[in-house]
Amino acid sequence: xxxxxxxxxxxxxxxxxxxxxxxxxxxxxxxxxxxxxxxxxxxxxxxxxxxxxxxxxxxxxxxxxxxxxxxxxxxxxxxxxxxxxxxxxxxxxxxxxxxxxxxxxxxxxxxxxxxxxxxxxxxxxxxxxxxxxxxxxxxxxxxxxxxxxxxxxxxxxxxxxxxxxxxxxxxxxxxxxxxxxxxxxxxxxxxxxxxxxxxxxxxxxxxxxxxxxxxxxxxxxxxxxxxxxxxxxxxxxxxxxxxxxxxxxxxxxxxxxxxxxxxxxxxxxxxxxxxxxxxxxxxxxxxxxxxxxxxxxxxxxx
Amino acid sequence: xxxxxxxxxxxxxxxxxxxxxxxxxxxxxxxxxxxxxxxxxxxxxxxxxxxxxxxxxxxxxxxxxxxxxxxxxxxxxxxxxxxxxxxxxxxxxxxxxxxxxxxxxxxxxxxxxxxxxxxxxxxxxxxxxxxxxxxxxxxxxxxxxxxxxxxxxxxxxxxxxxxxxxxxxxxxxxxxxxxxxxxxxxxxxxxxxxxxxxxxxxxxxxxxxxx
Numbered sequence: 001x002x003x004x005x006x007x008x009x010x011x012x013x014x015x016x017x018x019x020x021x022x023x024x025x026x027x028x029x030x031x032x033x034x035x036x037x038x039x040x041x042x043x044x045x046x047x048x049x050x051x052x053x054x055x056x057x058x059x060x061x062x063x064x065x066x067x068x069x070x071x072x073x074x075x076x077x078x079x080x081x082x083x084x085x086x087x088x089x090x091x092x093x094x095x096x097x098x099x100x101x102x103x104x105x106x107x108x109x110x111x112x113x114x115x116x117x118x119x120x121x122x123x124x125x126x127x128x129x130x131x132x133x134x135x136x137x138x139x140x141x142x143x144x145x146x147x148x149x150x151x152x153x154x155x156x157x158x159x160x161x162x163x164x165x166x167x168x169x170x171x172x173x174x175x176x177x178x179x180x181x182x183x184x185x186x187x188x189x190x191x192x193x194x195x196x197x198x199x200x201x202x203x204x205x206x207x208x209x210x211x212x213x214x215x216x217x218x219x220x221x222x223x224x225x226x227x228x229x230x231x232x233x234x235x236x237x238x239x240x241x242x243x244x245x246x247x248x249x250x251x252x253x254x255x256x257x258x259x260x261x262x263x264x265x266x267x268x269x270x271x272x273x274x275x276x277x278x279x280x281x282x283x284x285x286x287x288x289x290x291x292x293x294x295x296x297x298x299x300x301x302x
Numbered sequence: 303x304x305x306x307x308x309x310x311x312x313x314x315x316x317x318x319x320x321x322x323x324x325x326x327x328x329x330x331x332x333x334x335x336x337x338x339x340x341x342x343x344x345x346x347x348x349x350x351x352x353x354x355x356x357x358x359x360x361x362x363x364x365x366x367x368x369x370x371x372x373x374x375x376x377x378x379x380x381x382x383x384x385x386x387x388x389x390x391x392x393x394x395x396x397x398x399x400x401x402x403x404x405x406x407x408x409x410x411x412x413x414x415x416x417x418x419x420x421x422x423x424x425x426x427x428x429x430x431x432x433x434x435x436x437x438x439x440x441x442x443x444x445x446x447x448x449x450x451x452x453x454x455x456x457x458x459x460x461x462x463x464x465x466x467x468x469x470x471x472x473x474x475x476x477x478x479x480x481x482x483x484x485x486x487x488x489x490x491x492x493x494x495x496x497x498x499x500x501x502x503x504x505x506x507x508x509x510x511x512x513x
Contacts, residue, residue, distance in 0.1 A: 019437070025432070028463055030438055038443060038459050046385075093388025101446040101456065102439040105393025112389045147308060154312060157317045158391065166321040169398035170341050183399035186487045188406070188423035189445055202490045265423065269438025302490045 001280045002122035002149055002287060003078070006085075008277035010076035013088065016270050017069045029102050030061035030095045037061070039099030050094035061098070067091050075117075078127020085118035106271045112155060113278060120148030143285075152281040157223050160255065164216025172213045178206040180213075190266045195232055208261070215254050222251040252282050314380040319391035322369040328450070330359045334400050404448055404482040405499055406435060410468060410475040417479060420468060431468055448482040453503050465507035479506045 004282040020026055027277025031037035035057040041048050042056055053269030055059045069087035074080055089111050096103040096111075123129045130139035171183060172175035184190060185198055198205065225248035228239040242248070256279055329335055339355050339362075346353055353361075384390050408421040408431065426432040433487040434440055465478035483499035 020439070023437060025434065025437060025440065033459075036463075038456065038463055089387050089389075091384065096388045097385075099443070101442050104438060104442055108390050112391075114388050114391055118334045126505075147304065151308065151311070155315070158315055159393075162321045162391075163393075166397045170338060171399045171401075175341065175345065177489060177491055179491075180396065180399040182489055183368055183401050183487050186397050186485075187400065187403040188485060189403060191424040191443060197434060199490050228472065267436065267440075271438075297418065 001283050001285055002117065002120050002152075003125040003127065004280035005113070005152065005278060006078070006081070006117050006122040007076060007126060008280070009110060009117070009274070010072050010088075012188075012270050012274045012277050013092075013133050014069065014076060016073060017065060021065065021069070025057040026061055026065050030065060030098050031058040032056045032098070036219065037098065040101075041098045046097075048094050048097040050098070059109075061095075064095055067094065073208065078123045081127055081129050082118050085114050085122075085282050086169040087233050089114040089118065104269075104271075106269075106274050109155070109159065110274060113152060116148045116155075121145060122148070143255075149281050152278065156278060156281065157219055159227075160216050161219035161223075164213065164219060167213060167216065172209060178209040178213075181205045181209040185265060190268065191269060192265050211254070211296025212258060215251070215258065218251060222248055225251065248282075249258060252279065255279075260292075306395065314377055315391055317373060317376050318380075320373065322373060324370060325362055327364045330363065331451070333402055334398065337401075338398070394455055400449075401484050401487045403487065404445065404502070405485050406444060406448075407483055408435070408464065408468065408479050409479045411477045411479075412474050413476050420472075420478075431464070432436060434467065435464065444482065448503050453482075457503065458505065461505040462507055469509050475509070477506055477508050479504065481505070491510070 020029065027036040028038050032042050032051060033040040034042065037058070039052055050060060050064055054063075067093040068088055071084045071091065074084035092107070092111055092114075096107060124142070124144050126137055126140070127137040131137050134140035167180070169180060171180040172178070176253060182198060182202055185193060185205060186195065225242045228236075228242045229248055232239070232243050256276060259275045261271040262268060325335075328338070336355070338359055338484060341356055343353055344354055346358075357375050405422065406423045407419070409417040410420050411417045421429075421431050421435060423435075426436060435444065442458060444460050447453050447460060455512075461480045468478050471476060481504040484502045485499050486495040488495045
């Protein structure tokens with residue numbers, strides 16, 4: 001599952017960085033003010049190391065961007081996986097400091113994930129590293145420590161749990177007519193649907209607002225369900241009910257549907273896809289093994 | 303040892319992710335915030351807690367300052383590591399739905415007062431200009447820098463930059479005008495808003511120099 005997260009996250013980052021190059025946005029977003037940049041990193045109290053160690057010009061911005069792109073590509077194919085993840089996160093962190101408003105929450109979240117991936121065994125399967133070491137893309141079949149995946153699950157719970165707690169605006173509640181999503185969908189910055197469509201389906205936006213709010217507030221229950229799933233052999237009626245009802249999987253499916261939905265009806269950039277890229281961490285490797293039985297090479301015979 | 307390290311990381315993550323209010327006077331002066339405060343004063347009144355908007359704002363800012371100072375002190379040891387890796391837990395997913403969002407409008411003229419629309423959020427013609435301003439990172443710049451009563455230097459820089467890019471693509475244009483109109487969103491259950499968007503943060507740039 002960590003390998004799946006690695007491949008998907010690297011693909012998202014690679015696409016995102018290449019789109020900046022394609023639109024010729026690198027000097028503006030990552031260059032210093034003195035050389036066509038919109039940010040003023042040299043005027044800040046803490047000048048980013050990138051511009052302390054190297055020339056403060058657009059050339060450095062380009063070089064750093066291409067280092068990040070190369071690292072993302074290597075992470076995607078699993079070549080020097082740990083080093084690639086480390087180089088990517090360190091370079092990206094420097095670029096992020098050049099113009100903070102251009103660095104969004106999802107960028108920070110993906111960097112959190114990259115740090116965990118750099119410390120994990122995510123390159124031991126579905127990677128060039130695995131192919132070179134074990135002779136198979138799928139690796140040698142040995143298990144890797146589970147803590148990175150569990151840490152990613154904790155990160156996801158934190159994202160959704162705090163997102164719910166932060167939604168104190170009254171439009172997320174019945175007092176505000178459950179109108180939050182309608183208002184957000186009308187925001188020209190994010191809008192995709194016409195006003196007529198939104199007015200006709202106002203009830204649907206209210207329902208979606210309520211569902212989103214309840215789903216995010218249900219995160220502590222998902223944490224509990226996760227714990228009950230890990231301790232399923234113990235007794236207790238609540239534990240038994242949560243495990244038999246599949247509460248956790250329903251919560252995960254609703255979350256995935258939420259991102260697919262927002263990806264379709266809002267302009268959010270890579271956010272929905274990047275969040276979905278992290279969803280494999282919810283699945284135990286055994287679940288994958290059950291879904292896709294491994295085809296092993298027959299042992300060589302003399 | 304590993305378990306201890308993971309516990310420490312989770313502690314810092316959780317403290318940093320705690321949804322504490324990060325509000326100041328400038329935030330509370332926004333129309334959306336004032337409407338929200340007025341509603342909260344009503345709700346508290348119904349619960350038997352009598353207060354005024356001014357007192358509620360003062361109290362909120364005071365709590366905000368104290369809680370943030372406490373968090374800053376708690377996560378200080380972790381901040382250096384966070385800075386190196388660009389990591390953290392500070393984000394909000396549509397905490398407040400803003401009923402007064404901004405609409406980016408870019409216009410150009412070959413001279414005189416005949417301004418032609420080049421881009422108007424959210425419509426797109428697939429042009430380089432549209433793809434540029436809709437890029438999530440670029441959007442972060444004009445949306446953050448412009449979503450305030452008085453946009454700062456960054457907004458001015460953005461206008462100059464986007465104007466220069468547009469001049470490259472449109473050699474016939476002599477002037478570019480950028481603005482972030484204030485839109486009023488009313489739900490179907492509310493009285494409809496009458497009138498056009500309110501022009502805001504209007505900036506013009508002339509080819510070959512600032513205006």
